[in-house]
Structure formats: structure tokens, C-alpha cells
Amino acid sequence: MGKIYLGIETSCDDTSCALYSAEGGVLVHRTAAQLDHARFGGVVPEIASRSHMKTLLPLYETVMEEAGIGLRDLSGIGVTNGPGLTGSLLVGLSFAKALSYGGGLPLAGIHHIEGHIMANAIGGGFTTPAVVLVVSGGHTMLVHVAGIGRFEVLGGTRDDAAGEAFDKIGKLLGLPYPGGPAVEKASKNGDPRAFDFPRALKDSGECDFSFSGLKTAVMLKAAQLGIAPGSASAAGARAVADLAASAQEAIVDVLSIKSAEAVRRLSPAIFYMAGGVAANGRLRESIRERLAPSGIPVSWPPVEYCTDNAAMIACAAMHHFGAGRIDGLGLNTFPRGELASWA
Numbered sequence: 001m002g003k004i005y006l007g008i009e010t011s012c013d014d015t016s017c018a019l020y021s022a023e024g025g026v027l028v029h030r031t032a033a034q035l036d037h038a039r040f041g042g043v044v045p046e047i048a049s050r051s052h053m054k055t056l057l058p059l060y061e062t063v064m065e066e067a068g069i070g071l072r073d074l075s076g077i078g079v080t081n082g083p084g085l086t087g088s089l090l091v092g093l094s095f096a097k098a099l100s101y102g103g104g105l106p107l108a109g110i111h112h113i114e115g116h117i118m119a120n121a122i123g124g125g126f127t128t129p130a131v132v133l134v135v136s137g138g139h140t141m142l143v144h145v146a147g148i149g150r151f152e153v154l155g156g157t158r159d160d161a162a163g164e165a166f167d168k169i170g171k172l173l174g175l176p177y178p179g180g181p182a183v184e185k186a187s188k189n190g191d192p193r194a195f196d197f198p199r200a201l202k203d204s205g206e207c208d209f210s211f212s213g214l215k216t217a218v219m220l221k222a223a224q225l226g227i228a229p230g231s232a233s234a235a236g237a238r239a240v241a242d243l244a245a246s247a248q249e250a251i252v253d254v255l256s257i258k259s260a261e262a263v264r265r266l267s268p269a270i271f272y273m274a275g276g277v278a279a280n281g282r283l284r285e286s287i288r289e290r291l292a293p294s295g296i297p298v299s300w301p302p303v304e305y306c307t308d309n310a311a312m313i314a315c316a317a318m319h320h321f322g323a324g325r326i327d328g329l330g331l332n333t334f335p336r337g338e339l340a341s342w343a
């Protein structure tokens with residue numbers, strides 16, 4: 001089986017453990033979603049940390065049992081140490097440190113965004129130079145990856161992240177939490193051209209994004225149509241579908257226009273997508289269409305590795321260890337922080 005690496009991810013509201021090896025890819029991956037947040041319409045940090053405390057140890061034991069291995073069979077541990085919710089990160093990091101100390105195993109702190117990017121390396125090669133569109137609940141950015149561990153952030157959002165926009169729009173349309181998948185589902189019955197929502201910074205020529213104006217525009221239109229959160233009548237269902245489809249189209253348009261622009265400027269060997277919003281079918285379709293003239297291949301991870309997961313963290317850690325980068329037990333968490341090169 002070769003060397004096996006354990007990944008731990010607890011940066012937000014999902015508790016995740018995975019085992020990864022160069023030869024076998026993802027050996028076992030388990031993610032436990034915290035459903036308690038749904039009734040609050042968003043993640044409650046205190047609930048998230050306490051839930052990680054309860055879930056992480058049994059999840060780790062399940063993963064090890066399923067693989068039929070023990071601590072002494074591991075070659076290293078990767079753990080997300082930021083950015084994210086401090087309480088949540090501390091649970092994962094403390095747990096990883098305990099295993100590292102007890103098993104005498106090397107430890108690597110992984111930047112959450114690097115994890116999302118490295119989801120594209122799961123089960124095989126990772127081509128560079130690459131342009132990567134990272135679109136999640138907390139981040140929206142275009143990154144130039146010159147090589148493993150060599151990042152240049154080309155631009156990011158000035159306000160809301162794309163996933164955050166999906167979540168807020170879902171909430172104001174009375175759709176279930178999280179908003180992203182719900183908006184995508186509702187959009188299937190709607191007309192994406194029903195409402196002409198703003199595409200902020202579309203022609204700025206830079207890789208910056210802004211989604212807060214879109215959220216306000218959808219809110220005003222929903223109010224004008226008499227749609228109140230959580231009270232969509234049968235008659236309003238059509239309007240909700242049109243609002244969802246038009247809002248999704250505005251987000252997708254901006255993301256794919258800017259991605260095509262970055263690809264045109266940098267001529268990378270490949271274009272990757274990463275993060276929860278990369279699971280969106282309409283975004284995938286639009287990116288493919290807009291990048292087709294460039295002839296540059298487009299790729300994204302399977303859906304289960306787009307959203308938060310520990311397999312991407314274990315895979316990233318394997319590359320850190322391979323390059324000889326190891327963290328000590330003094331490793332700390334960081335709530336915010338740019339994606340910096342380490343190679």
C-alpha cells in the first residue's frame with residue numbers, strides 16, 4: 001500500500017477524516033455534516049466547535065477501522081490550521097497534535113484553500129502551471145499555481161464570496177440551507193433571462209469580484225414580487241425559480257468571464273476549479289463554453305471533493321512531506337490569511 005497519510009478538516013461546520021496514499025488514492029473518506037445549523041440559516045461557531053469535539057474521535061476511529069490500520073501504519077498527518085472558525089480549527093489541530101505526539105508522526109498544517117486546490121490532485125497528477133478558480137462559502141479567488149506549493153493570487157472578492165451570495169440569496173428566497181445546491185435545484189425550473197441582475201466588475205479587466213450588489217438586487221426584486229422568506233406560495237414558486245435562475249446566471253457569468261480573462265492572460269497548461277461552488281452544474285457548463293476557444297483543458301474534482309473534505313488535506317500533506325516540509329507541535333491556527341507559497 002505504500003505510505004498512508006491521515007487528513008483532518010474541521011475549519012467550518014463539517015467534520016472530516018480521510019486516509020490517502022500515492023498508490024491507492026483516497027483509501028477511506030468520511031465527512032459528517034452538522035445539521036444543527038440549518039434551523040439558524042447559517043453556521044453558529046459555538047455549535048460547530050462543540051460538534052467537532054463530539055464527532056472527530058469516533059470519525060477517526062471509523063476511518064482507521066475501515067482501512068484496517070492503526071496509528072503505527074500512518075506516515076504523516078495533515079490538518080487544516082486556517083483560515084476558518086478559530087474554535088473549530090483548534091479542535092482539529094489539537095487532535096492532530098495529540099496523534100502526532102503519540103505516534104511520533106510528522107505533522108503538516110495545510111491552508112484550507114491549498115487543500116481545495118489540491119483536491120484536483122486526488123488520485124493522480126496535478127498539472128502546472130495552472131489557473132485555479134476557487135469558489136467556496138468563504139472564498140472567491142483566481143490563483144495562478146506555478147508549481148506545487150507555488151501560488152500567486154490573481155484577485156479575489158471585495159465583499160461576499162460566491163458561495164455566500166448563493167447562500168444569502170437562497171435564504172431570502174425561502175429555500176433550504178445551504179443555499180447553493182438549493183438555488184441550483186430551483187433554477188432548473190426557472191428562466192435565467194427573466195431578470196437582468198447586475199454583473200459587478202464584469203468588464204474591469206481585473207480578477208476582482210463583488211457579489212453584495214447582486215444580493216441586494218435580488219432582495220429588492222423579491223420584495224417587489226411579494227416573496228417573503230420561507231413563505232413561497234405555489235403561485236410564487238415560478239417567481240422563486242426565475243429569481244434563482246437569474247441570480248445563478250449572474251454569478252456564473254461573472255465567474256466564467258473572469259476565468260476566461262485570466263486564462264487568456266496567463267496561457268496556463270490547464271484550468272482547474274475548486275471549492276463547494278465548483279459543484280454547480282451550470283458553472284461547469286459555462287466555464288467549459290467560455291474556455292473552449294482557448295483550447296486549454298478544464299478540470300474539476302468529483303463533487304465530494306469540491307465541498308469541504310479531509311481527502312484534499314491528506315493529499316496536500318503528502319506533497320508537503322514529499323518536499324520535506326514538516327510543522328512542529330508549536331503549530332497554531334489562523335482565522336484569516338492569504339494563500340502564501342511554501343515551495
Ligand code: KG4
Nearest residue numbers: 136137138163178180181276277280307308
Ligand atoms: O468549500 P465549501 O464546502 O466550504 C467552504 O470552504 O466555504 O463550500 C461551501 C459553499 C456553500 O456556500 C454552498 O452553498 C456552496 O459551496 N455550494 C454550492 C453548490 N454546492 C455547494 N453553490 C452552488 N451550487 C452548488 N451546487
Ligand code: ZN
Nearest residue numbers: 116136307308
Ligand atoms: Zn472550503
